[in-house]
Amino acid sequence: MSLKDQLKDQQKLAMLAKNKARLGTIRLLMAEIKQREIDSRIELNDEDILAVVTKMVKQRRDSISQYEVAGRQDLADVEAAEIQVLQEFLPQQLTAAEIDALIEQAIAQSGAAVMADMGKVMAVLKPNIQGRADVGAVSALVKTRLA
Structure with a gap:
């Protein structure tokens, strides 16, 4: 089942359960996906949808x-609740050990030795960590390794 189909099913379940907060978050996500599809005139695949979900979590x-x-803690709590709903559609998050192993593998694969090679390392890493770890945090770890 594609991620888009899962979202539609979860939207229906949220409607039946009368869970307004969850339903609103899923509707926001579906609207963002639809907007991207209209803008680029393509149907988004699961990888593209994961990128949308990741961006929404970061926002x-x-x-x-x-x-x-x-x-404004009241508004912060609403955002935190939305993050919890959005994270359900992301793959299992990587552990620190898994991230370290992926960084070591990417450095070896790209032959990086100095800070100027960071772009090469991130190009290798990004497909492996997309939606599974915070790219900014991983970037900082790579920076410390190459420094």
């Missing part, structure tokens, strides 16, 4: 930090 994390600075 919500950024919003949470801004709301907390502004003293």
Whole structure:
């Protein structure tokens, strides 16, 4: 079953359960997917949908930090609830040990030795970690390894 079909099924279940918060989050995700499909005139595959979900999670994390600075914990809680719903559609997150192993493998595969080779390492890593780890955090780990 494709990720898009799973989203549609979860949307129906949320409607039947009258879970407004979950339904709203899934509808936001479906609207973003539809917008991307219309803009690019293609049907998104599972990998593209994962990229959309990952981006939406990142946006919500950024919003949470801004709301907390502004003293709006009520809005931060809403964003955190949306993150929990969105994360259900992401694959299992990588552990720190798995990330370290992938970084070592990517450095060896790309032959990177200095900081200037970071782009090569990230090009190898990104397909393996997309949706399974925070790319920014992994980038920082690669930077420390190459420094």
